[in-house]
Amino acid sequence: MDWTGWPITAGVAAVLVLMGVGPQLVDWSTPGGKTPLRPGSVVKLDTVSGRHERAFYVTVPAGWSVDIARSDPPTDVTLTSGPTRFSASGVNTAAVNLRHATTPQQLWDGLGRLQVLRDGPRPSTGPVPVTNAQGVAGLSGGLADRHRIGIATVFALQGGGVNVIATGPPADFRNKTDQVHAMMRDIRFAGGT
């Protein structure tokens, strides 16, 4: 048999197709893409303060689930309620802001660039200062594109921070604005400010 001919090459092609399609099929056929959370559940994530990991917590209201595919532990989680999404990401700036503490404005400007990269809704209304219950300073502003509206909030810590983005179709998002505001405001950091 000429092993350099079509049969073995076709076998390699079949393995390549299997590599491309197989994992997707296994993913689709495995249940558990959305994990519902009980009201009042607390999701723990990690960010960085100085050069040390520092946990932060998101308290979840009724009707929200964890979107498994869009969550990347231990620093990123995406929660969904219908078509509305709420994503919180720990940011580590320790390696790039060696001399200065990270400011909310730096995080806000960076978040705008990342939204361009992700082709997500862009900042539409200028950010206003906010603080969480612990007094951590941040900025919050509106997001919008043709199909979605939302809110973005950033909280800055020394050497890091948290980016929070909530977006959804206008009708659904307006119904959940209060919940989203409450989730953003209730973000807490281990060790306070």
Add this chain to the structure above:
Amino acid sequence: MARTTWTPQLTRRPAFWLWAVVFLIGLILTGRDMGPKSVVFPGSALVGLLVLLPVLLAGYWFFRRLHPIRSHPRRYALLMVGWGAFCAAGIAGYPNDALGDVVKKLGGLDLAGRWGDAVVAPVDEETLKLLGVVLLALMAPRAIRGTLDGFAYGALVGFGFEVLEDYSYVFIGIEQTGAVRPVPAALDSLGGRVGLSIWFTHWAFTAVSGAGLGYLIGNRGRPLAWRLLVAIGAFLLAMVMHAWWDSPMAGGPWKIVVGPTILIIAVVVYRVARRHYLRRFRDAAEAEVRCGVLTEVETEILTHRRRRRRERRSTPHGAPRDLLTELRTAELSLIDGDLHGPDGGTALRSEIGRLRSRLETARS
């Protein structure tokens, strides 16, 4: 004449066209992924290219020269680097994401956060990379004639993969730092990956699995079952090395141990393969000396790349130097043929005799 044994008509083999189709798909997917990122962060993209292109060239130069007698042909080496970068690395993200989701669903987010990469990446990335070496064996059967060839081509695939992965990590680093300062984020990511992990990772994994494939293809004198066992064992070892590097154990102080251990495994595999090859090479050369085809001096010259270069430089330009190059190439091909079973040895021996007398005439 000898040169044609190293460069057959690739395009006549279906495996080449499979390589080409997958390369095109990988190129499109990579462009779709990296293109917008490079537009949004042009400074970081430029920094990434300025750092990684010289690294790629250095790795290409180094791994081509892993063969102790003569460098691997450029076209095969380029095919393998291209496969690693655009076919394996360009495509691996899709099965990685899907299998990563499965791990998250079955094991939970906490487990996936710690062990997800160690479970998923070795399976699909090592398979995709090794398939490139398999395709080379199919499109150019004389390219992989033993463990050492498989090691070198595997290393080239792995290195291509690694460089493209490092480029993608430029943008991952930017995202992880909130795009606060994109260029320093790119430099930080490149510093960690080019300064540290590039020494221990993909090139070493695929070199080991490629060596197993080379053993399977090249050692026809051994039973097939044994060769298959070695090849499967090498592939599994490559996956274990990869899993170890991606595991939580590789974090923190253990990193000092994990990386060098991977390097040591790859170096040991290389040294064993190299020693075995050189022993067989010398045996074959001595047999040709006994037949009167080669001289003792020629055997020594053939065994050392540096001596061949020195000899060529000391030969006058023009016909003598061209003839000398042809003679040495024919002699190397004769020994290669001796090493790998029945070949056109008789024709080559006559050719060597003709070339030698023409060289003597040209020199005089």
